[in-house]
Amino acid sequence: MEEQATGKNFDNDISRITEEVLSDGTIETIMRDKIIGGFTDAIDSSFHWGELRKAIEVRVKEVLVPYVERYDMAHYVVKLDEALSQIVEQTALVDNAKILANFRRLMIEPPDxxxxxxxxxxxxxxxxxxxxxxxxxxxxxxxxxxxxxxxxxxxxxxxxxxxxxxxxxxxxxxxxxxxxxxxxxxxxxxxxxxxxxxxxxxxxxxxxxxxxxxxxxxxxxxxxxxxxxxxxxxxxxxxxxxxxxxxxxxxxxx
Incomplete structure (x- = not known):
């Protein structure tokens, strides 16, 4: 009789826990996590190998590359040129003058x-x-x-x-x-x-x-x-x- 009571209590516990899990949102949470995980894996895979990555690369080249090509970086070149000029003026190294002259020539954009x-x-x-x-x-x-x-x-x-x-x-x-x-x-x-x-x-x-x-x-x-x-x-x-x-x-x- 004691064994039957124990088994019945165990069945009751299983039934109670199952009912709680079904009613307290645990199943929804597990399913939500799995679905999010599935989306994450699919998106990661798309970025690594799929058409999504190719599409994004195309759009980046179309939008970002022309923007960078049009962007005027002369301001930064002038700042760096000023810094190098100060180095030349404050030191006695003959090579520094050649470094500055070559740097200036490298930064000049070809006309064509x-x-x-x-x-x-x-x-x-x-x-x-x-x-x-x-x-x-x-x-x-x-x-x-x-x-x-x-x-x-x-x-x-x-x-x-x-x-x-x-x-x-x-x-x-x-x-x-x-x-x-x-x-x-x-x-x-x-x-x-x-x-x-x-x-x-x-x-x-x-x-x-x-x-x-x-x-x-x-x-x-x-x-x-x-x-x-x-x-x-x-x-x-x-x-x-x-x-x-x-x-x-x-x-x-x-």
Missing amino acids: KSLSLYQLFKHYCKYVADNVDTDGLEIDFDDGPTYEPVSAIAEVTEDDAPFTSSFKFASLYLYVDGKDGLNFKVRLSRWEHEKDDGYRIRYDMEPSIPGLSHMNDFEVLLCTLSRAGTMLTWDEPCMDEEVYPTAEPEPSFS
Whole structure:
């Protein structure tokens, strides 16, 4: 009889607890938590892999990117320029002046969003004329003593991209025969849906503060064009020019 009473009490307890759970909102709370959890998992999954993430990325690019491109950051550049100017004025380090000059040039926005290979090659030829090592060059005395010219060359080579890639790649080589110290390699890339003509300049050099003191004028130009996402265009992928050194031979009185 005692066992039957115990079993009956247990059944009564189960019935009572079940009735309480059904009537006090516990089931609703559990179901609410599970439903919220289901929505959370589904949304997390959508953000990671689904169409929702793609849709948001598209809208961000449509709205945020044009806003950032239009935003005038000149105020911040001026503030940083003022700070660097104070450093130069308060120290005696010669390198600081070069750092400031190169920084100012890097912050100047290129006037055009595209540049022809011919225009860039002209900049390179000027750099070559000013910096070519004249050791070993013959001297021409016909129109006064001048060094013989060197051959500057520009050559674009398109890379073989995988069929699955949405980008095309190319490399621009700028060099002088026999003068390795004047050589440059510039990466170029083009998105298949790009509206503008040409390839975007992607110069690999990332200038650091100490590095700014050692950058030459042409490196600063390449970094500026790369930072601005300038497009490089060309009609012919190769060109060359005979460049006369800016330096003049020392007069000889022997």
